[in-house]
């Protein structure tokens with residue numbers, strides 16, 4: 756059974772771009788092994804991630820991610836069964852939520868800032884899809 760999960764979190768302490776790259780590189784490799792796909796968005800204050808794949812693999816990976824001390828305020832926003840993958844191009848796509856994303860944050864987030872904890876799951880998915888299409 757295919758499942759899609761979306762969560763938001765915030766870094767426990769300021770993360771250098773290299774540290775984020777390390778997270779993405781490791782995630783890509785691990786996700787490929789587990790046939791997971793998805794996308795991670797990061798700015799200096801928050802993460803937003805979507806994971807899709809077999810339900811067991813999504814659940815196991817999310818539980819591992821949720822225990823990771825590099826982030827906190829992990830907010831599970833959505834877990835739904837799906838018929839097909841939306842992010843099948845990436846084992847873990849990455850987008851930095853920089854100024855270029857401003858127009859997208861306005862469209863999906865409301866205030867022109869990246870605040871995933873304040874978004875609905877539908878808005879978060881819309882933003883993730885728009886960033887993936889960029």
Ligand SMILES: Cc1cc2nc3c(=O)[nH]c(=O)nc-3n(C[C@H](O)[C@H](O)[C@H](O)COP(=O)(O)O)c2cc1C
Nearest residue numbers: 778781782785786802816819820821823825826847
């Ligand atoms: C924001 C964030 C996103 C992550 N995304 C993934 C991911 O998509 N897949 C994955 O296997 N690990 C991901 N990790 C890493 C896991 O939290 C964990 O460190 C890694 O799976 C190794 O777990 P272990 O030390 O328990 O073996 C992520 C970590 C952070 C902080």
